[in-house]
Amino acid sequence: MIKITNSPDLDRWSEFVYNHPHGNIFQSPEMAEVYKRTKNYEPISLAAIDCNTKEILGVLQGVVIKEISGFLSSFSARSIVHGSPLLVEGMEGIKALRILMQHYDKLMQNRVLYTQIRNLWNTSGISNTLGELGYKYDEHLNFLINLNKSKEELWNQLKKDKKRGIKKAKKKGIVVDELREGDGELIPVFYRILKEAYNNAKIPFADISLFRSAFELLAPKNMAKFYIAKYGGKIIAVRVILSYKGIMYDWYASALRDYLSFYVNEALVWHILKEGANNGYHIFDFGGAGKPSEEYGVREFKRRFGGKLVNFGRYTKAYSPVKTKIAEKGFKMYRRLFI
Numbered sequence: 001m002i003k004i005t006n007s008p009d010l011d012r013w014s015e016f017v018y019n020h021p022h023g024n025i026f027q028s029p030e031m032a033e034v035y036k037r038t039k040n041y042e043p044i045s046l047a048a049i050d051c052n053t054k055e056i057l058g059v060l061q062g063v064v065i066k067e068i069s070g071f072l073s074s075f076s077a078r079s080i081v082h083g084s085p086l087l088v089e090g091m092e093g094i095k096a097l098r099i100l101m102q103h104y105d106k107l108m109q110n111r112v113l114y115t116q117i118r119n120l121w122n123t124s125g126i127s128n129t130l131g132e133l134g135y136k137y138d139e140h141l142n143f144l145i146n147l148n149k150s151k152e153e154l155w156n157q158l159k160k161d162k163k164r165g166i167k168k169a170k171k172k173g174i175v176v177d178e179l180r181e182g183d184g185e186l187i188p189v190f191y192r193i194l195k196e197a198y199n200n201a202k203i204p205f206a207d208i209s210l211f212r213s214a215f216e217l218l219a220p221k222n223m224a225k226f227y228i229a230k231y232g233g234k235i236i237a238v239r240v241i242l243s244y245k246g247i248m249y250d251w252y253a254s255a256l257r258d259y260l261s262f263y264v265n266e267a268l269v270w271h272i273l274k275e276g277a278n279n280g281y282h283i284f285d286f287g288g289a290g291k292p293s294e295e296y297g298v299r300e301f302k303r304r305f306g307g308k309l310v311n312f313g314r315y316t317k318a319y320s321p322v323k324t325k326i327a328e329k330g331f332k333m334y335r336r337l338f339i
C-alpha cells in the first residue's frame with residue numbers, strides 16, 4: 001500500500017531529494033519555503049510513502065502561480081512542476097508516480113488552467129504513464145555546459161563572436177560582482193532590471209518577494225547566487241543562478257537595453273562559467289532554449305557558448321480546454337491594456 005502525504009518529514013524529504021540521481025533544487029524543501037514566502041505563489045509538496053516500510057517512494061513538488069490580480073486572476077492560475085517527480089526505480093516508482101499524479105490532479109483541476117512538468121533530464125521511462133494520465137508531451141530544448149574543464153578549454157569552445165564580445169566588455173570596463181550578505185538593499189535595483197525585460201515583452205512577472213526570499217533563504221546556503229554587471233558603478237545587468245549538487249541553474253537574467261551593446265550578458269555568463277569551474281561545479285544548466293519548431297533568439301545566444309543541446313521536453317495537462325481558450329483571449333486583452 002502507498003499513501004500520499006502533503007506534509008512530508010523535512011529531513012527525510014531533503015535526504016531523498018539529495019540522494020536521488022536526479023535530485024534538484026526545485027524539488028527541495030528549501031525551494032518550497034521560498035515559494036511560501038512569495039506573493040501569489042503556493043507550493044504543493046507531496047510524498048508517496050510505503051505504508052509498510054514508511055520509506056519515501058516518490059516526491060512531487062509543484063507551485064501554483066497567479067501573476068495577474070483582479071478579475072482575471074482565476075484565468076491566470078497555472079501549476080508548474082520544475083524538475084519532474086522524483087521516484088525510486090522499478091515498478092514501485094511507477095506505482096508511486098501514478099498515485100502522486102492522480103492526487104495532484106485532483107488538487108489542481110478546479111484551481112488552475114493547467115499543470116506543466118518541466119523536465120531536467122530524459123524522462124522517457126515515465127512518459128507512457130504520464131500519457132495515460134492525460135499529459136501531453138512537447139519538445140523543449142536546453143543547453144548544458146560541462147564545467148569539468150579548465151578555463152582554457154571553456155574559452156576554446158566559445159564561438160568567435162562570444163570571445164569578441166567578452167573582450168569588448170572587458171575593454172569597456174564592465175565589472176561583474178556578486179551580491180553578498182548585507183546587500184539586500186540592492187534587491188529592488190536587481191528586480192527593476194529583471195522586470196524591465198518582462199515589461200518590454202508584455203509578460204507578467206513574479207513579485208519581488210520571490211527574489212527577496214531566494215536571497216534571504218537560499219543565498220546563505222550557497223543555493224543561490226545573485227550576480228551584477230556594473231559600468232561606471234551603475235548596475236546595468238543582473239543574473240540569478242540556483243545551485244544544487246554541483247549543478248548551476250540559470251534562473252533569471254536581464255540587462256538594460258541601453259547597455260546591450262556593451263556585451264554585458266556575455267560578460268556575466270563567462271564570469272559564472274569560470275567561477276563554476278573553479279569551485280567544483282560540473283554542469284551549467286542554461287534554463288531552456290524554446291521549442292525546436294519555433295524561432296527563439298535566446299537559443300542562438302546560448303548555443304554560442306558551446307554547450308550540449310538536449311531535448312528533455314515538457315508535459316502539459318489542461319484541466320479545462322474551454323477555459324484555457326477564454327483565458328488566452330483575456331490575457332491578450334490584459335497585455336494591451338495594462339502592460
